[in-house]
Amino acid sequence: MSAVAAARDFEQGRRSQRSSPAPASPYLGQKRFRNGDPVHTNGTSGQQTPLRQGFVGSQERPHFAPDASIVLVGIRGCGKRSLGFIAAAALGRRFVTEDHYFHKVTGSSRQEYLRIHGSEEFHKQDVEASLRMLDDNRHGCVIDCGLGSLTRALQGHLKAYCQTNLVIYVQRDMDNIKQLLRLSDRSAKMLEMGDPSHRRCSNYEFFNIEDESGTDGDSNDDRASPTYSFKLRELQTDFSNFVRVITQSAATPSNAEVSAFSSNAPIESKLYTHALSLPVSMYRSGALDFAVLEAGGDIAEVKINEWQEGTARLVTRMLAEVRRRLRVPIMVSVTSTSEDFPVNVYFAAVRHALRLAPEFLMVDLTLEKDWIAEIASQSSCTRLVGLLRYRNAGILLKESDQAIGLLEKGLALGINLIRVSAHATTRSDGDRFDQLMRSLKHRYASRIWFSAYLTGPFGRTSQVFNQVLTCVTHESLRPELRLTMDVIPDITACEALRGLFTSFTLDPLHFFVFGANVASSLSLAMHNSAYKAVGLPHDYTAVNVDDWEDLRSRAQASDFGGASVAQPWKVKIVQKLSHMSEHARAIGAINTLIPLRGEHDHTRDTGDQAVYRNRSGFVFGFYGDNSDWLSIQTTLNKNLSPRNVIHSRTSALIVGAGGMARAACYALLQMGCRNICIYNRTISNAKILADHFMGWCASQNFVSAAQIKVIESTTEAWPQGFAQPTIIISCVTHERLPGEEHVADFTVPEQWLGSETGGAAVEQAYYINTPFIQQMKQVQASTGKPWVVVDGLTVLHAQATSQFEIMTARKPPRTVMWDALQLTVKERDGKV
Incomplete structure (x- = not known):
């Protein structure tokens, strides 16, 4: 199938998968069940419950309204307040807190009410106010649900609430919570005891990982502090992306281009892609060095190969760290059912994986059709990948008719990306396997995308030439994998690529x-x-x-x-x-x-x-x-604090009128900024830029009421009707081009720096201390206004990583590229 067909059919396949009907009478004819239903263990307690109760709600997937409110639950100190602020800003929603709503209902603060009425009456009123808060704000809100979520009454209400709304269970390292709240060991232990109960009354989970640049939580951090946005920069990106995915608000507009050159093109539209296998057991042992693993695959395959006490929380944290450190899509696979990993544990792991909203979930097609349908009914934002794995290639070749039946079962459930693997025992297995797969690909052309390869030493050639999601390892993981019971992937992504070049399938360019x-x-x-x-x-x-x-x-x-x-x-x-x-x-x-x-x-x-x-x-x-434009969008997303998130009144200033200024204007419009001012020494060029994008805006149905104004002189006042800019992007080159007189010597007139909340000041010139950067750092220091200053090297790095992927179709090793850039700058400036 062509890349274009893959891109075109991608959304159709997703819609088919989401709309797959659940069966009327699941789980018939199965063994190891009680009262006719399969069972699974609830966590690690050993308590057995019907499988269908393992998912929140019934076998039918809850259908959330597009504006269904999001509720955040979790123990004190987990960061709900900051995350709620971030989510509300990302989705353009109202943020509702328990403190605000308690005061609205009672006319008193929580502390005042407790002092006047006593603890018993306070707790009763607190639960009542929380119930009203949930019921009165079912749409268009992000809700911070406080400690009342630990009460039986509110937990029961939240369980029902999950049928119509998204309830996110927020977690955080207890050591960080203990330090943040200054808790004793005993107090921390008591607080932690209430943590697992939130899983029973939620349908999604998110782990709040500490930013390297600082800590954040439900503390009283000063949101006007110049350092506050730095404390949130990674967390803001992580959680904004998470809520956009689970609310389906990140979907590509129907009229947008689906480019096969894009880094976001569907995985099946690319050739020779790899899934980096990351076992949970190795994460638990601390054997995964994410700095080394960067760019080790096109997606990360998180393999749940154990399920014991604490594994659910560990997996939640692992996916959060993989997302942040590797920045690739995630596929979760669960060890297939066996005596060591029985079906009840398998479904407990699958159920938990769906709560984490990975991009892909691998499902064993040998499971009963009704079981797979149950999983599909719950995978609203996760694409299912079918798995057919054979311990011996001879079995697959002998039972090809049975394999076809399993493929048909997957198709009937909307699964159109399938991995077929079999262990090769002889070299001749390769020829027979290739012949079978050619036959299947011809039979299912335009209907199924196959990831098909042999495993074992005799299967490495097959792995090199497989075109979609070959399971690979990394050189740093091989010693650790040999000490485990895991099936060790035979090659790394680098080895697979070298094989493609040495075989002249690909060419040095x-x-x-x-x-x-x-x-x-x-x-x-x-x-x-x-x-x-x-x-x-x-x-x-x-x-x-x-x-x-x-x-x-x-x-x-x-x-x-x-x-x-x-x-x-x-x-x-x-x-x-x-x-x-x-x-x-x-x-x-x-x-x-x-x-x-x-x-x-x-x-x-x-x-x-x-x-x-x-x-x-x-x-x-x-x-x-x-x-x-992608580099500017990425930079702004990371450096705009939640207080300065783009909204209908946000204003931005672009300095310059060349190619980078065009990209900046486009990035701002794509991000929802509708009020843009342009200053350029050559006024005619600024007017050409403004006219170009006003014309473009008029042609776009989804762009509303854009204003793009040219400022002709730095002596002018900031235009009336425009809020003071919270985004300033200097696009003046650092190099003198033929026929050009201007270099990066721009500074912002004082009358354009009136934003009380600061903002993001982005320099495009590739020198760290341009006059613009020096000025904005001085403004930050002298006024205390929280301006985040971004130098041109940061923007250049973001541009280069995006460009690398467009040009090579490989994931960029961001850390490697950043280190190389820093070293080059030091050599240029004579600091080495």
């Missing part, structure tokens, strides 16, 4: 940065270090180009892989392209050039072209993309 003055480009170190870390035999060099013919002649070489495009070509080159991404078209500028290969056919769909990345051949045209 030359990448460039093209521009007028790029000889000292900082991108070289980042890209070349990334190639080495990932296992790509490519190289990246800087070339100054004076005209289009010079650029085109280099880019039409058969071994041209792609290029970063710097000034003055970002806008000039647009008219020379065969195809562009919708983002680049809207911006009117590109920064990424990719060759289109194959026969000289300008009508060829670019989706199919995505699979030619990392391959040489005749170049018939060029595809342009833009990762500059």
Whole structure:
């Protein structure tokens, strides 16, 4: 199946999966059950309950309204207040706290009511107020549910509430809570005893991991402090993404482009992808070094290979850390049912995995159809991947008809991505396995995407050439895996890639940065270090180009892989392209050039072209993309505090009118900022930029009431009707280009710095201490206003990592690229 077909059918497959009907009479004809129903253990207590009660609600998946309120529950100190603030800002909802609502109901604060009426009456009123808070705010809110959630009455209410609303159980390391609240060991133990009860009255879980830059929780941190946003920067990204996923508010608009070149393209539209196997047992033992594992696979496969006391909490924490440190989609797989991992434990693990909203969940297709339907009915934001695993390839070859029946069962339940693996005992198994899989792929063309390979020493060639989600390990994990009972993946992602290049399936390519003055480009170190870390035999060099013919002649070489495009070509080159991404078209500028290969056919769909990345051949045209806007969006998402989240009155200032200014304007509009001012010394260029995006806004149905105003002089007052800017982006180059007189010497007029809540000041120039950065740091220090200052290196790194993935279809090793950038800057500045 082509990449374009995969991208086109992706959403259709998801809709089919979500709408799969649950059976009327599940679990018939099964053994090891009591009273006709399968059983599972509730946690580790040994208590047995019907399997269908293992999921919140009945076998039918709860259908949440788009604006169904989110409720946060958890013990004191877990961070609900800060997380609620973040979620409300991310979703544009009202934040309701128990303290506020108690005062609304009683007219008194909680402390005052307790002092006047005593503890018994206070607790009674507290529960009553909490019940009313939930019932009166079922839509459009984020609700911080306090300690009343530990009472029997409120927990019963929350269980029913889960049928219509999303209830998130928030967890945190007890050592951090103990330190935050200054608890004794005895007090901490008592507080922890109430923790597991929240799992029974919630339908999702989130683990609040400490930010490296500071701590955060339900403490009285000063939200006006310049350091507050730094304490939240990682947590804000994590939880904002989490609530957007579970509320389905992150879905791609129906009219948006699904580009196979995009990093967010469906996994089956990419070739030779890998799933990095991360056993829970190794996480428990502390054997996973995430800094080393970065870019070890296209997705992380969290393998639940144990289930004992405390495993549920451990898995919750593990997924949170994998999300933050590896930044890849997550697939959860559970050890298949056996005497050591019986069906009741299997379903306890699966049930828990769904609470964590991973992107993928692997389901054993040998399970009863009704069981799988039960899982599918609960997987509203998780895509199911079917698993057929055989201990011996001969069994699969002998029982191929049975395998076809299992595939049909998966299809009937909306599962269209399936992994088939079998252990090879001889080299001849490979030929027979390949023949069977070719037959199945032909039979299920356009209906099933197969991840199919053999395991064991005789199966490594099969693993190299499998195109979708080969299970891989990492070199650092092999010694630890040999000490466990786990099935050890046979190869690493680097080894698989090397096999593809040494077999001439993929080709070494030359990448460039093209521009007028790029000889000292900082991108070289980042890209070349990334190639080495990932296992790509490519190289990246800087070339100054004076005209289009010079650029085109280099880019039409058969071994041209792609290029970063710097000034003055970002806008000039647009008219020379065969195809562009919708983002680049809207911006009117590109920064990424990719060759289109194959026969000289300008009508060829670019989706199919995505699979030619990392391959040489005749170049018939060029595809342009833009990762500059992504870098700005990423930077702002990380550095805008919840207090300065973008809303209808948010204003932003863009300085400059070149390619980066275009990307900044587009990023702001995509993020919902509707009030943008542009200042540029050449006023006519600023007006061209403003007119371009006002025209674009008029063509977009989802963009409302945008105002883009040109400020003609730094002596002007900030425009009336615009709030003082909480986002300032300087897009003035640090280099003097031919015919240009301006360099990065801009500072903000004092009358434009009136925001009482500070904001984010982003510099695009690649020097750490430009006049703009020096000014904003001084403003921060002298006024105490919480401005977060972001230098150009941070933006450049975000741009390069996005661009690396667009050009190579591999996940970027972000830490490696950042370290290479820092070293290059030190060498440039003579600090090494």
